Structures are given as C-alpha cells and as structure tokens.
Amino acid sequence: MSINPLSSSAILQQMADALPTHPQGDTTSDLSSSHEALALFSHTCMASLGFRLLGFDEDKLEEAQCHELAPRLPPNWNASFNTYAFVYAHQQSALRFVIRTDRMGGKAEIRGLGINDERITRVEVTIKDFISNAALPVRITINGDGVEDRSNLPQTLQNVFISGNRIEDLASLIKINIVQKLLPSLQKEGYEESADDRAAREDADEAGRRPPRQPVIPDPLPQPAQPYPYNDPLNPPPRNPVPAGDFPPPGFEDPYDINRPAGIPLRQPARSPFGNIGADDLHPPGLGPHDPLRPGLGIGGGLPRPGGGQGMHPTFDDPLFGGPGGGNGEFDPQVPPGARYDPLGPGGLPRLGGRRPGGGSGPFGGGFGGGFGGFGGGDII
Incomplete structure (x- = not known):
C-alpha cells in the first residue's frame, strides 16, 4: 500500500531531511521562529508532491546548487526576514511556480503563482493554531565526534506543531488552496484528490477557458442632463387614490376634468342664456374662433354660430333677445341676422x-x- 505523501509522518521526515547541514562550530539554531517553521512546512509539502526546487528568487535561480544539495536546503534559504520565497518546477507542467510565505502580525499568508499564468492562489492561517512557540528554537543534535545526529529530529519537529492532526490539517489547506489550483490533475503515487480538490480543478479549468476580459473604456463625452424626475410620456405617473380617513378632502371644482377617470366623457357645459355672456371677450378681436364684432370668412372671424356669440355685445340671434333657442325662430326683415x-x-x-x-x-x-x-x-x- 502506497503512503500518502502529505501524511504527518511523511511531512515530518521531509522536514528533517530538508534542514541544511549544520556546520561544525556553528552555534546558531536550525529553526528559530514560528513563521520560519511554517515556511519550511510549505516547502516540504511541495517537495513531497514532486516539485523540484530551483532557487529562492525567480530572477536569480540557483538550480545547480539546489539539485546538488537535494533534499537538503541551501544554507541561505532563510536569509530574509519574515518573507520566504521558493521557485519550483514540475515534470508535469511547463510552468515555473513561486511559493511565498509572508508573516503579518499573528497570521501568515501562503501565496502561489504560476509564472506566465498570472493566477495567484493564497491561503491565510493563524500561526498559533498550528505552531507551538514553546518548542522553538530547534537545533540538530551533534554527537561527541562532531557529527550530526538526526535520528530524533522528526520527533523534535513534531513537538513544534500543536498535534499530528494539525499537521494534516495544514497540509490539506496548502493542497486544496495552493497545489490543486496551480497544478490540477497532479499525478503522484499515494496522492488522491478529494471533492474539494476536484472543485478546485474545475474552477481552474473554467478560468483557463474563459476569454480575457475586455477593458472598459470610459466615455469621454459627458452624459446629457436628465430632468428629475424624468417625464417619460410613455410611462405616465400612476393615479394615486384618495386616501381613506375620517375626514375626506372636500370636492373642489374640476373645470379641466383633471380627476376625471379614464373612459368617462367630458361634462357638457350648461346652456344658460346668461351664463356664457362675455366668454368670447377672452379672445382679442379678430383672433377668436367666432368673433361677434368682426363676422365673416377669413382669419380672425367666421360665420355666426347658432345660438349667437358669447361676448359683451350679443347679436339678435342670442337667446337673450329671443333668437334661436329663445324666440319663435321666424325671420324678421327689420332685424337681419348679425345686426x-x-x-x-x-x-x-x-x-x-x-x-x-x-x-x-x-x-x-x-x-x-x-x-x-x-x-x-x-x-x-
């Protein structure tokens, strides 16, 4: 039965093998801080899945030295402070990959990038949830002959973590959020995809098939001013019903039938002999539709309409003088129409x-x- 390369025992052994050889006479520690232990852990996960270390700077690779010392790390792997970067290659991909671990207060962010792919993956962890500062720093045991003794180093490194379950949980976070998004369908003996891994691979495949987004070019011309509220003739405002209450509003006169419901004909004006006298005087002489002072055809006049005019100078056909609608309707030669x-x-x-x-x-x-x-x-x- 094949062993899971991301099991806790496999990772601890990989971490013990990855620590650089301790020079004789060097009294410094081999693993001094929690974020340094987290960076070593992320490198171990990548190395366990077949990623080959090329260096620590994508612009300045050290592939020959890294290959010569593998699985050991070069002594300068932790030369920077609070930021640790690793550049990898994999035989199942033509891309190069960068894994960077940055400390931000009590948290750390592990980011992955496929060079020329421009897709950044990341996972954020709380350091104290995985690393025990009480077990730090770690130093490799030196026997009496001045030779390193790494036999108990995996157990020493296990004490750096809260528990064995926390080791596997951290490895699962890196696998799902970093590895599977950078290199979907990775083939490794003992390595199996979970449901989360398959979802990550499908997301990566869909992102690769999606066409690049076109940049949005802003319109250099300003938009025309719109009145507020905008009067749309095709969208008349709704008719608000009269609010119900104990005291409804009084019924005011509505001479222009503003509140008339749709479909009800206009009200006809009352035909009183005296109610419309003076109505035509609202029109200037010569401009009214039927000017009683200037009757006739053409602009500004017309034939007298039945019933007479409605000005202050009524004609004899007005009902006031017994004309049509007020008299007997017979023709009187002494009072011709229009006199x-x-x-x-x-x-x-x-x-x-x-x-x-x-x-x-x-x-x-x-x-x-x-x-x-x-x-x-x-x-x-």
Whole structure:
C-alpha cells in the first residue's frame, strides 16, 4: 500500500531531511521562529508532491546548487526576514511556480503563482493554531565526534506543531488552496484528490477557458442632463387614490376634468342664456374662433354660430333677445341676422317709436314706452 505523501509522518521526515547541514562550530539554531517553521512546512509539502526546487528568487535561480544539495536546503534559504520565497518546477507542467510565505502580525499568508499564468492562489492561517512557540528554537543534535545526529529530529519537529492532526490539517489547506489550483490533475503515487480538490480543478479549468476580459473604456463625452424626475410620456405617473380617513378632502371644482377617470366623457357645459355672456371677450378681436364684432370668412372671424356669440355685445340671434333657442325662430326683415341694437340711435339722440330688439313692439307700436307719446327705443344698425 502506497503512503500518502502529505501524511504527518511523511511531512515530518521531509522536514528533517530538508534542514541544511549544520556546520561544525556553528552555534546558531536550525529553526528559530514560528513563521520560519511554517515556511519550511510549505516547502516540504511541495517537495513531497514532486516539485523540484530551483532557487529562492525567480530572477536569480540557483538550480545547480539546489539539485546538488537535494533534499537538503541551501544554507541561505532563510536569509530574509519574515518573507520566504521558493521557485519550483514540475515534470508535469511547463510552468515555473513561486511559493511565498509572508508573516503579518499573528497570521501568515501562503501565496502561489504560476509564472506566465498570472493566477495567484493564497491561503491565510493563524500561526498559533498550528505552531507551538514553546518548542522553538530547534537545533540538530551533534554527537561527541562532531557529527550530526538526526535520528530524533522528526520527533523534535513534531513537538513544534500543536498535534499530528494539525499537521494534516495544514497540509490539506496548502493542497486544496495552493497545489490543486496551480497544478490540477497532479499525478503522484499515494496522492488522491478529494471533492474539494476536484472543485478546485474545475474552477481552474473554467478560468483557463474563459476569454480575457475586455477593458472598459470610459466615455469621454459627458452624459446629457436628465430632468428629475424624468417625464417619460410613455410611462405616465400612476393615479394615486384618495386616501381613506375620517375626514375626506372636500370636492373642489374640476373645470379641466383633471380627476376625471379614464373612459368617462367630458361634462357638457350648461346652456344658460346668461351664463356664457362675455366668454368670447377672452379672445382679442379678430383672433377668436367666432368673433361677434368682426363676422365673416377669413382669419380672425367666421360665420355666426347658432345660438349667437358669447361676448359683451350679443347679436339678435342670442337667446337673450329671443333668437334661436329663445324666440319663435321666424325671420324678421327689420332685424337681419348679425345686426346690432343701438339704444340711442344715429347721432346719439333718442328716437321715438321703432321696434325693440327681437321683433316685439310697445303698446302703441313704438319702442320702450310705446307710441308717439312714449320714449322710443334705439335703432337697429
């Protein structure tokens, strides 16, 4: 039965093998801090899955030295402070990969990048949830002959972690969030994909098939001003119903039928003989539709409509004088259609006799007051 390369025992042995050889006379520690232990752990996970170390700077590789010392790390692997970078290659991919571990306060971020792929993967961990600072620093045992003794080094490194389960949990986080997104469908003896791994691979494949996003070019011209609220003729405002309450609003007059519901015809105006007198005087002379002062065809006038005009100078066909709608409707040659009544007569002097407007006469055939002895009315002009 094959061994899982990311099991706790395999990772601890890989970490023990990866620590550089301790020079004689060197009294410094081999693993001094928690974030340094986390960086060594991430490198061990990559090396266990077949990633080959090329160096620590993508612009300055040390492939020959790394290959010569493998599985040991070069002594300068931890030369930087709080930031650790590793450059890898894999036989199942033509890309190069960069794994970087950065410390940020009590947390650490492990990021992965496929060079020329430009997809960054990352996982964030809380250091104290995995690393025990009480077991640090770690130093390789030197026997009496000055030779390194690494026999108990895996057990010493296990004490650096909270527990064996925490080792496998941390390895699973790196596997799912870093390895499977950088190199989907990785083939390694004893290595199996989980459901989360398959989902990560499908996401990576979909991202690779997705066409590049086109940049959005802003419009250099400003947008036209829009009134607020915007009056859309195709979207009339809804008719708000009268709010119900104990005291409904009074019924005001609605001369323009603003509140008239749709489908109900307009109200017809009342036909009173005296109610519309003066209505046509709202139009200037010559501009009204039926100007009683200037009747006739053409601009500014027209034929007198039935029922007379509605100005302050009504004609004799107005119901006020017994015209159509008010008199007997017979033709009177003394009062032709369109004639006006002058109460004083020609020259501004009163006349005796004559007919009153509308064809009627006084008791003596005269005007108002009648006969020769009465005061005659005006004249028809």
